[in-house]
Amino acid sequence: MVPLFGLTPRINEFKVYAADGGNALRKDLLLEVLTIHERVLDLSAAVDGEVDATTSYGDICVRSFPGGGCKMDNVFLRLALDRLSLLAMDQAEINARFLAQ
Numbered sequence: 001m002v003p004l005f006g007l008t009p010r011i012n013e014f015k016v017y018a019a020d021g022g023n024a025l026r027k028d029l030l031l032e033v034l035t036i037h038e039r040v041l042d043l044s045a046a047v048d049g050e051v052d053a054t055t056s057y058g059d060i061c062v063r064s065f066p067g068g069g070c071k072m073d074n075v076f077l078r079l080a081l082d083r084l085s086l087l088a089m090d091q092a093e094i095n096a097r098f099l100a101q
Contacts, residue, residue, distance in 0.1 A: 025098055027091055030075075034083055037076060 016033050018024045044056050076082070079097050089097070 025094065027086065027089070027094055030081075030086060030094070031083070034076060034081075034086065037074060038083075 016024055016029070018026065018029055023029075042056065079101060081097075086094070
């Protein structure tokens with residue numbers, strides 16, 4: 001992985017804002033952000049111009065300990081929200097989950 005990413009772990013962060021200036025925690029926007037999150041987790045690396053489908057984000061992420069899971073934090077992990085649970089919730093339930101956190 002060193003030729004691809006170097007020796008030092010990097011922190012990658014992005015923040016999402018609603019283009020219309022409204023609530024960024026709306027269900028429709030959260031579903032779009034979840035899609036981006038899922039696509040990042042499915043990324044694979046390219047070595048010498050060749051896509052290596054065997055090297056994924058999970059292979060290169062920072063881990064708290066050897067063999068541990070990827071060290072990442074996001075709204076979906078903090079609130080235990082996956083696509084199915086988010087689809088099943090209405091906006092009032094989503095708001096309540098965020099406020100409780």
